[in-house]
Structure formats: C-alpha cells, structure tokens
Amino acid sequence: MNTRTSQGPSRTHPVGRDSESGPTPWAAMLSVAAALLAALLTATWHHRWERAANGTPERGLLDGLCHAGTALAVALPVLPYVREQGPFLRVALASALLIDLDHIAAARSLRLDRCMTMATRPLSHSLLTPILLAVLAERLAPERHLGLAALLGLGSHLLRDLYTGGVPVLHPRHVVSLPPRVVIPLLGLLAIFSRSATRRRLGTRLLRLAMP
Secondary structure, eight states, X not given: OOOOXXXXXXXXXXXXXETTTEEOHHHHHHHHHHHHHHHHHXXXXXXXXXXXXXXXXXXXXXXXHHHHHHHHXXXXXXXXXXXXXXXXXXXXXXXXXXXXXXXXXXXXXXXXXXXXXXXXXXXXXXXXXHHHHHHHHHHXXXXXXXXXXXXXXXXXXXXXXXXXXXXXXXXXXXXXXXXXXXXXXXXXXXXXXXXHHHHTTHHHHHHHHHOO
C-alpha cells in the first residue's frame, strides 16, 4: 500500500541568503569582490578626472562616476546584511550624487563651469548633512537600513571631497583637506565598520535603547 505524506507549502528565500543565519559565505565574499572592483574602477576614473580640464563636461561626468564608484565601494560590503537591497543601493547612490546639486544654489547658476569652479564647496558639504539625513531617513523608514545607506553615500562623497579640494567639515570658513593616504583608509574603515555593525544589528539595538 502506498502512503503519501502531506507537506506544507515550501518557503523561498532570497538567493544567497539563509532564512535564519543571514547571507551565505559566497554571497558575503561576492559583495566584497564587487566592492573591490568598484574601487579599482573609481581609481581609473579618478586618474582621468585629474587630467580633465576644470569646469568641462568631461570632468563633471568623471566626478559623478568617481562619487558613484566610491559609494558602491563602501556600500556593497554591507549589502548582504540589509533587508531591502535594491532600495539600499539606490539611496546610497542617490545620496552620493544628488548632494552636488547644492553647487547650483551656491553658484546661483546652472552653468557647469561656474558650479565646478567655486572657491570653496557649499556649507551643505559638511559633517552635519549626512548625520541629519541619516537620522531623518531612519525616522521615516525605521529598520530598513535606509539611514545607513544615506550615511554611506554622503559620507563617501565627503571623504573623497576631502582630498579633491577640501570641505567645510564643521565651519563654513574652515575648509579641511586631507591627503589620499589618510582618506583611502578612512573609506575602508567606513565600509568595515558599517558591515560589522549591520551584521551584528547594532543599529536596531541602539534604536531599541533610545526608543523603548
């Protein structure tokens, strides 16, 4: 006599992710490899950016590519540990690119050469901007890691700007600049700390302490 055992509906999970233990090892390694590739591409674009004439469309395009590549280099290692990977990457990239729209307001012009040849970067290129936007994103969409995405996108943008002319980190009249040998390790630390904190769910724990 044949017997049939009933089975409940099967559960599907995102590719490369276990339901309980988080991402699989190959998914975590793949994200690091993709981040390294983004870093190498960014280095190539930056070399071409240095050779391009200031205020030209070529330099503007390369500058955007460099900021996008830098954002990917710090955000991709975190990707396997976030819940909504698509929105996370979109917010990180948008944050890294859209912040430069403040040049239009500061230069009071839509002309690319005027926006790219100002004496100093606008005040919104300061440490306060990524902190405020990250807090706002987390309040509007809690526990979706969008605040972290904004922090990584804006933070990577400001770190790159630190060695391409400097930024008013804390005060509009005090422009801070750093050499690449300092900025590049800081970008690496940003990626490593964010990956570790997300994997250990430190953000969720801090939110629970702050809002019982």
